[in-house]
Every structure is written in C-alpha cells, then in structure tokens.
Amino acid sequence: MLHIVACIKQVPDTKIIKMNPKTNTMDRRTAPAILNPYDAHAVEEAVRIKNRYGGHVSVVTMGPPPAVNAIKTCIEIGADEGYLITDRRFAGADTLATSYAVTKAIEKIAKIKPVDLIICGKMSIDGDTGQVGPGIARRLDIPPLTSVNKVEEINQEEGFAIVHRKLEEGYEVVKSTLPCLFSVEKTINEVPYSPLPNMLKAARYKPHIWSVDDLEDVDIKQLGLKGSPTIVSKVWAPQKPAGGTFFEGSPAAQVEQLLSVLFEKKELFETKGEV
Ligand SMILES: Cc1cc2nc3c(=O)[nH]c(=O)nc-3n(C[C@H](O)[C@H](O)[C@H](O)COP(=O)(O)OP(=O)(O)OC[C@H]3O[C@@H](n4cnc5c(N)ncnc54)[C@H](O)[C@@H]3O)c2cc1C
Structure with missing residues (x-):
C-alpha cells in the first residue's frame, strides 16, 4: 500500500489581507487563515493516487495551533491522517529552517509507516518562494520533481513514478525512482466539493500534535529564527x-x-x- 505524505501550510487569505500603511507589513488580523490553495491541489492529487492504486494519505504541517483547521480541510478533501508540529522553538523559521523541521516530522512519520511519495504545493501564497519542497527532497536525499501537472503512473512494485512537468512551452515526461517528491501546479486537478462523510469525519478529527521534543535527532540550532540565515532587510508596498x-x-x-x-x-x- 502506498503511503503518500502531503506537506501543507496554513496561510492568510491574500485576496483579503490589507497592508498596514504605517509599517508596510501585512496586517494578518485582517484576513482569515486558509489552507494554501496550491496545497489543496497537492492533497487532492494524493487522494486521487490513493483511489487509483490503494494507499494511505498523511498530511503534515509546521505552524501555530490554529493550523489544525488547515489539517481538517485536508481530511475533508480525503486525507486519512494529519500531523501538526507546533512549538515556540519553530517560530521565525525561514525556508531553510522550515524544510529542516518538516523533514524531521516526515522522518518520524516514516517510522510509523514507510513513505513512498511526498507531495507539496508549487508555492505558498504568502511566502511565494517555492523552496520548501526542494529543500525537503534535498534533506531526505530523494529526487525533487517540480512543476508537476500530471501523474502518469506510480509503480510501487517496480519502484518508479512517471509524471509530466510543465515547461515554459509544453511539458516534459520524467521517470523517477520512488521515493520521490513532487511539487504540483494548480492545473494538475480540480478540487471538488467535499462529500458529506468526509466533512463529518473532519469535524470530529483530532490531528497528532508534536512538539520539538516529540521529534528525533533534532539539532535545535537549525530550528526557528536561530536556524534561519535569511534577513529581510526591508519590506515596502509598491x-x-x-x-x-x-x-x-x-x-x-x-x-x-x-x-x-x-x-x-x-x-x-x-x-x-x-x-
Ligand atoms: C526571517 C524570517 C522569519 C519568518 N518567520 C515566520 C514565522 O514566525 N511564522 C511564519 O508562519 N512564517 C514565517 N516566515 C515565513 C516562512 O519562512 C515561510 O512562510 C516558510 O518558510 C515557507 O516558505 P514559503 O512560504 O515561501 O513556502 P514555499 O516554499 O513557497 O511553499 C512550497 C510548499 O512547501 C510546503 N510548505 C511550505 N511551508 C510549510 C510548512 N510550514 N509546513 C509544511 N509544509 C510547508 C507546502 O507544500 C507549500 O506549498 C519567516 C520568514 C523569514 C524570512
């Protein structure tokens, strides 16, 4: 049975968020928190692969306690299990520290059930870097397949995946060994309305919640602000x-x-x- 892990992030709805005119920073209180739209497509694709070949879909996120709601949205889409890693020591993480913490969580999930495939969104709508997925793949030493817009075949027995990667003009077909990591385009699928049983399951669902102490072999120096070499020197509105x-x-x-x-x-x- 395939085990697919989708990495997800809770983000402020950037269609609604307002800028603070004095500080030129996002006023996060003005926007509701939602599941990063790209990640809804990542979870939907994981569920489609599960329905095609049989399997189990876990979702994982690093974020504050309300990120539980983003996990519940994923359960509505059809994910089976959700893991939230949350701890003050994760706060202030840039993409390097985020990929480190999420990798540590995936390593622990893999001890419960070996992981065949990791699926990320192409990017988050608030950070926009698209770095976390490839960062996780690099840390796990597995192939990163970015800009995936079609999954042709997953063959667990023979240990390979075939996908289409979107290019500027057209696409390329790539065959990779499993396990590997996809980061997916929005065009890969349409996320339908959730069926009622999934919604009822989501309403009752309680995700696994882990702190830094629940993870294994963690180098505290690589977490949060301490583990983040990125310096945001200036933020301004155009x-x-x-x-x-x-x-x-x-x-x-x-x-x-x-x-x-x-x-x-x-x-x-x-x-x-x-x-
Ligand atoms: C100095 C600094 C401090 C920061 N402090 C904070 C902070 O305190 N709190 C905060 O929320 N943000 C903080 N950020 C922003 C944070 O670093 C990024 O949002 C985060 O690293 C993800 O990068 P991204 O948004 O560009 O994601 P991308 O790389 O664009 O996301 C690509 C994909 O990676 C996966 N992914 C991204 N983030 C996560 C996650 N958290 N968990 C699981 N999967 C994920 C998703 O599948 C997503 O679609 C900070 C940034 C900097 C530079």
Missing part, C-alpha cells in the same frame, strides 16, 4: 503611480466616468483646434 484618475463603483459606473473624462478631453482639444 508606490501608487502618480497622477491619473481612479474610478470607483461598479464596472458600468467606471465606464461612465471614463467616457466623461474622454469627452471632456475631446472638447478641450476641439476648442484648441487640435482635433
């Missing part, structure tokens, strides 16, 4: 373009406003004899 006119209201109202500006300009040119 300048609004100077000049111009901002239209408000419904699209129809905005078209009206645009037309009246254009007519005004036309009249001006006509009086100057330029048209």
